[in-house]
Amino acid sequence: MFEQITIERGHCTLCNGWGLAISLPLGGHPHLDGPLLCESCIRSAVKAADVLKTLRQAKATPPKRTRKGRKSSGKAPTGHPPKEAVSSLVPGPD
Numbered sequence: 001m002f003e004q005i006t007i008e009r010g011h012c013t014l015c016n017g018w019g020l021a022i023s024l025p026l027g028g029h030p031h032l033d034g035p036l037l038c039e040s041c042i043r044s045a046v047k048a049a050d051v052l053k054t055l056r057q058a059k060a061t062p063p064k065r066t067r068k069g070r071k072s073s074g075k076a077p078t079g080h081p082p083k084e085a086v087s088s089l090v091p092g093p094d
C-alpha cells in the first residue's frame with residue numbers, strides 16, 4: 001500500500017504530540033504530505049484493525065444451525081428425575 005516509510009520529527013497527525021513519528025507518503029502530489037503517526041497512535045490503530053478483523057471474520061463465518069430440527073418439549077427429559085423416583089434410594093427416617 002505504501003511505497004515507503006520514513007521517520008521524521010514532527011507533530012503526530014492524530015494526537016498532535018511532538019517527537020519521532022512515521023511518515024506514510026501517499027504517493028500522490030509531492031506537496032500532499034502523508035499522515036505523520038507517532039508510535040502510540042500506530043499501536044492504537046493496530047488494535048483497532050484487530051477489531052475490524054474480528055468483525056470481518058465473524059461476519060464471514062456462516063451461522064450455526066442449532067435451531068433446525070428443534071423438537072417440542074413434550075417428552076424431552078428434564079435432567080432431574082421426579083422426587084418420588086429418588087426417594088426410594090435414600091434410607092428412610094426410621
Ligand SMILES: [Zn+2]
Pocket residue numbers: 012013014015016017037038039040041042
Ligand atoms: Zn499520535
